[in-house]
Amino acid sequence: MANARHEMIRKLIETHDVSTQEMLRDLLAQNGFSVTQATISRDIRQLRLRKRRTASGLSCYAKAPAAPAAPANLLTDVVVKIDYAINIVAVNCHAGSAPAACAVLDRMQLPDVVGTIAGDDTIFILTRSEISAKQLITLLESQIWG
Numbered sequence: 001m002a003n004a005r006h007e008m009i010r011k012l013i014e015t016h017d018v019s020t021q022e023m024l025r026d027l028l029a030q031n032g033f034s035v036t037q038a039t040i041s042r043d044i045r046q047l048r049l050r051k052r053r054t055a056s057g058l059s060c061y062a063k064a065p066a067a068p069a070a071p072a073n074l075l076t077d078v079v080v081k082i083d084y085a086i087n088i089v090a091v092n093c094h095a096g097s098a099p100a101a102c103a104v105l106d107r108m109q110l111p112d113v114v115g116t117i118a119g120d121d122t123i124f125i126l127t128r129s130e131i132s133a134k135q136l137i138t139l140l141e142s143q144i145w146g
Contacts, residue, residue: 002043004033005028005033005035005043006043006046006047008028008031008033009024009028009043009047009049010047010063012024012027012028012031013049013060013061013062013063014063017054017056017058017060018060018061019058019059019060019061021037021040021041021044022037024040024044024061025037025040028040044061047063048063049061049062049063050062050063050079050080050081050144050145051080051081051082052141052145053082053083053137053141059081059083062145074100074101074104075101075104075105075140075143075144076144076145077097078093078094078097078098078100078101079091079092079093079101079140079144080092080093080094082137082140082141082144083137084130084133084134084136084137086130086133087126087127087128087129087130087132087133088124088125088126088127088133089124089125089127089133089136089137089140090122090123090124090125091105091122091123091124091125091140092121092122093121093122093123094121095120095121096120096121097121098118098119098120098121098122098123099118101118101123102116102117102118102123105123105125110125110136110139110140111132111135111136111139112127112128112129112132112135112136113125113126113127113132113136114126114127114128
């Protein structure tokens with residue numbers, strides 16, 4: 001049953017802008033899969049789904065690429081979501097992995113980055129402007145998720 005559900009989830013995120021677990025649960029129900037929020041959460045983890053910003057600016061689930069770029073190997077495994085507010089980019093990671101991911105980002109010598117700071121599961125990247133933050137997100141998403 002899980003394999004069929006996982007295949008349906010893959011199809012749904014390719015054909016819909018699925019931005020929440022509730023939306024995914026509703027779409028699954030419309031396709032004959034009645035599941036709990038806990039099951040959805042587990043499926044997202046097992047499928048290694050990530051949130052990516054769409055062209056319209058909505059943050060939606062997407063599958064991770066099969067073959068990430070060399071410097072992004074660790075980032076592909078640990079980064080869950082990337083977002084920004086004004087000139088600060090927030091990179092959410094799996095618990096305990098932000099310091100290592102931050103070290104990778106620092107070595108990438110990203111353009112217009114003033115500095116970085118990492119907690120347990122979140123990295124803040126200070127950029128020179130809001131435009132720089134948007135450009136950085138585009139760059140990171142392309143290098144991490146293809």
